[in-house]
Amino acid sequence: HKPIYKNANFPTDAEGRTYHLGTKEGEVAPRILSVGSVGRAQLLSTLLDPPAPGRPLFQRMSSRGFLTITGRYEGEPVSIVSTHMGQPNMDFVVRENRAVVQGQMAIVRLGTCGAVQRPAKLGDLLIATHGSIAIRRDPDYWTLLESSYEPSHGNGGGENGNGKGSANGGHANGANGARAGRKPYATSLPVPADPQLAALLAAEAAAVVGPDRVVEGLNASADSFYSSQGRTGSDFDDRNEGLLGELVAAHPDLVSLEMETFQLLDLARCSKGSIKAIGMCVALAERYSNAFLEYRKLEELEISGGTAALRALVHVPLERTPPAATASWA
Ligand code: R1P
Ligand code: URA
Incomplete structure (x- = not known):
């Protein structure tokens, strides 16, 4: 039979078994x-x-x-x-x-x-x-390597992201700025x-x-x-x-x-x-x-x-x- 899980926050079945390990109280030692x-x-x-x-x-x-x-x-x-x-x-x-x-x-x-x-x-x-x-x-390191990357909000790309049309030169520099210091x-x-x-x-x-x-x-x-x-x-x-x-x-x-x-x-x-x-x-x-x-x-x-x-x-x-x-x- 298929178990029925209750409580999406911490799912357990009708017997109290956990969702992935499938054990319940009394079956596991401390x-x-x-x-x-x-x-x-x-x-x-x-x-x-x-x-x-x-x-x-x-x-x-x-x-x-x-x-x-x-x-x-x-x-x-x-x-x-x-x-x-x-x-x-x-x-x-x-x-x-x-x-x-x-x-x-x-x-x-x-x-x-x-x-x-x-x-x-x-x-x-x-x-x-x-x-x-x-x-x-x-993964952001690689995302920011792509020159087409354009931070969607003012500084959404990272600590130094300058966004669109920024003073220091548009898209590529926005990404470069966001990439600064990132490893x-x-x-x-x-x-x-x-x-x-x-x-x-x-x-x-x-x-x-x-x-x-x-x-x-x-x-x-x-x-x-x-x-x-x-x-x-x-x-x-x-x-x-x-x-x-x-x-x-x-x-x-x-x-x-x-x-x-x-x-x-x-x-x-x-x-x-x-x-x-x-x-x-x-x-x-x-x-x-x-x-x-x-x-x-x-x-x-x-x-x-x-x-x-x-x-x-x-x-x-x-x-x-x-x-x-x-x-x-x-
Ligand atoms: C990778 O081959 C697995 O071996 C090591 C790693 O942590 C990873 O789980 O540990 P285990 O032998 O315990 O799985
Ligand atoms: N497990 C790892 O995660 N790395 C190793 O080099 C060997 C076993």
């Missing part, structure tokens, strides 16, 4: 491991405590392909949620899980990423202890990670893989795998040849480049104290050498990272709220 793919969620669910008789793992795949698995790790309820890729998907995961969980939450992302500079190397676990910055392609890629200020969760995760990661394979620093989350991560090619006019160099020069502590951590940390920062969050990634690519990890090695690293993430999740203190009486894991 401690969440967010992973990029369904396969990683299924792989890491093998680390959970064996289901007790009469208490199987909870599993639900939503119509949009978000998989939620809820069970226990070291006796503590946890959920593993496949998040897919990019900031809008992380937005669904954080907001829709927040809506179906009572009390304080902890969310750890385990992803893959590019290692931006040494000492981070292939296969290392890179932890966003210093927080995350967002990198966004600014093809905009970077945000950093948002912080939860320091307690970061310290726990770093200690657990070092215990699992050894301290020389854990690197802490700043993360950058881009709005593309390609352009805004500085990947170059001839099909598009991306103007990103200098991007990686500029990022490293501006942020000497930058270690990882991927696509979701910023959104997680930004929403946690705006959660009125109700979400503690951190991101960790397996370095799948070395952006400084162009090496890419052999894919057959990834599973073992996902298990290592997942083990560290689950341990940190169950050990971080949360202000407790009794679970809903209907909780499948209660």
Whole structure:
């Protein structure tokens, strides 16, 4: 049957299930491991405590392909949620899980990423202890490159746009003025990670893989795998040849480049104290050498990272709220 959604502001169906993740109160634990793919969620669910008789793992795949698995790790309820890729998907995961969980939450992302500079190397676990910055392609930069562009209002095109027939020379100069100082890629200020969760995760990661394979620093989350991560090619006019160099020069502590951590940390920062969050990634690519990890090695690293993430999740203190009486894991 097709669900009927009520309330366009925050749609839920008649059972209280969210619109994209499809879960309701009682199905999701306050401690969440967010992973990029369904396969990683299924792989890491093998680390959970064996289901007790009469208490199987909870599993639900939503119509949009978000998989939620809820069970226990070291006796503590946890959920593993496949998040897919990019900031809008992380937005669904954080907001829709927040809506179906009572009390304080902890969310750890385990992803893959590019290692931006040494000492981070292939296969290392890179932890966003210093927080995350967002990198966004600014389409206005290209719009304003077109000489036919004509700002429709006095200064509608940007900070220096002079509009039609301006004193400094008509259409093209209007666009030039609007373009002044604009860069093809905009970077945000950093948002912080939860320091307690970061310290726990770093200690657990070092215990699992050894301290020389854990690197802490700043993360950058881009709005593309390609352009805004500085990947170059001839099909598009991306103007990103200098991007990686500029990022490293501006942020000497930058270690990882991927696509979701910023959104997680930004929403946690705006959660009125109700979400503690951190991101960790397996370095799948070395952006400084162009090496890419052999894919057959990834599973073992996902298990290592997942083990560290689950341990940190169950050990971080949360202000407790009794679970809903209907909780499948209660
Ligand atoms: C791109 O290939 C994807 O891999 C990284 C990026 O953040 C993006 O989601 O993370 P995941 O492996 O968690 O998906
Ligand atoms: N995921 C990304 O987003 N970038 C990389 O370089 C590798 C994985």
